[in-house]
Amino acid sequence: MAGRLDGRRAIVTGAASGIGKASAVLFADEGAKVLAVDLPGKGLEAPKGGYALEIDITDSDAPQRIIETAVGMLGGLDVLFNNAGVSGRWRVEEMTDEQWDRVQAVNVRAPFRIARAVIPELKKSAAGRIINTASVMAEVTDIGLAAYCASKAGVAGLTRTLALELGKFGITANYLLPGAIRTGMTSALWDERPDIAEIWAKKAALRRLGEPEDLARVALFLASDDARFVTGQGLAADGGLTLRC
Numbered sequence: 001m002a003g004r005l006d007g008r009r010a011i012v013t014g015a016a017s018g019i020g021k022a023s024a025v026l027f028a029d030e031g032a033k034v035l036a037v038d039l040p041g042k043g044l045e046a047p048k049g050g051y052a053l054e055i056d057i058t059d060s061d062a063p064q065r066i067i068e069t070a071v072g073m074l075g076g077l078d079v080l081f082n083n084a085g086v087s088g089r090w091r092v093e094e095m096t097d098e099q100w101d102r103v104q105a106v107n108v109r110a111p112f113r114i115a116r117a118v119i120p121e122l123k124k125s126a127a128g129r130i131i132n133t134a135s136v137m138a139e140v141t142d143i144g145l146a147a148y149c150a151s152k153a154g155v156a157g158l159t160r161t162l163a164l165e166l167g168k169f170g171i172t173a174n175y176l177l178p179g180a181i182r183t184g185m186t187s188a189l190w191d192e193r194p195d196i197a198e199i200w201a202k203k204a205a206l207r208r209l210g211e212p213e214d215l216a217r218v219a220l221f222l223a224s225d226d227a228r229f230v231t232g233q234g235l236a237a238d239g240g241l242t243l244r245c
C-alpha cells in the first residue's frame, strides 16, 4: 500500500524520545526517508531506512550540520519537524538568566535557526513543510512556567510568520499544541507522583493522558498532502484539556 509520505525527505529533531521518536518511526513507516536528530548519549536510533545525527541543536554550527547531513544522506528536504524541547519550573522571582536563556535557546532560537537554514532546500521541494512543536502552554500557563510559556508563544509567532513569508513558495508552516503527553519530559514526575498524572488525565475531556503516537499522527497529517491547504495554524492535540476555563 502506498505510504502517505512516499518519496518525502524529513528531518525530525528530538527524535530519541517521546513525540519525536514516535514521529520519526511513523514518518518512516509511511514511506519518508528520515534524518533523526537528538543530543549525544540519548540512545538515538535511525528509523527504518533513515539516518541519525547526534548533535546539540543549540550549537552555533548545528543548523548547517543538520541541513548538510540531510542533503547528503536524503538528497534534499521536504519536511522539517522542529520538535526538540526542554521544560523547567522556576518562579519568575527565583529564575536565573541562565535558566531562562537555556529554555529560549532550545525551544525557540534553535528552531528559528534551523528553519532559516533549511528554507533554500524547502524552496526546491514540491511540498515543503515546516512543523514546529509548541504546547498548549503557548496559550495558557501554570505557576513556574514563564520561561516555557514564553518560548512556546514564541514558536507560535515564529510559525505564523514563516507561513506568511514562505507561502508563495508553496511551503506550509504549522505548529502543534500538545496537551499532557506521557513522554521523557513528563514520565519521571508522573511515575513518582501518579496523583499529578491523574489530575491531568481527569482535566482532559477524553479523560486520559496523551501518548506520543497521538501527536505523531497529527504531525503526519500536517506533513502529508492531506494538509496541503493548511498553513499558519496551531493544531491542539490535547484530548480537550483546554476546553474549560
Ligand SMILES: NC(=O)c1ccc[n+]([C@@H]2O[C@H](COP(=O)([O-])OP(=O)(O)OC[C@H]3O[C@@H](n4cnc5c(N)ncnc54)[C@H](O)[C@@H]3O)[C@@H](O)[C@H]2O)c1
Residues within 6 Å of the ligand: 013, 014, 015, 016, 017, 018, 019, 020, 037, 038, 039, 042, 055, 056, 057, 058, 083, 084, 085, 086, 087, 106, 133, 134, 135, 136, 177, 178, 179, 180, 181, 182, 183, 184, 185, 186
Ligand atoms: N510531554 C508533554 O506533555 C508536552 C506538552 C506540550 C509540548 N511538548 C513539547 O513536545 C516536544 C517533544 O517533547 P516530548 O514531550 O516528546 O519530550 P521528550 O523529553 O521525550 O523528548 C524531547 C527530546 O528533545 C531532545 N532535546 C532536548 N534538548 C535538545 C538539544 N539541545 N538538542 C537536541 N535535542 C534536544 C531530548 O534529548 C529529547 O529526546 C517538546 O518541544 C515539548 O516542549 C510536550
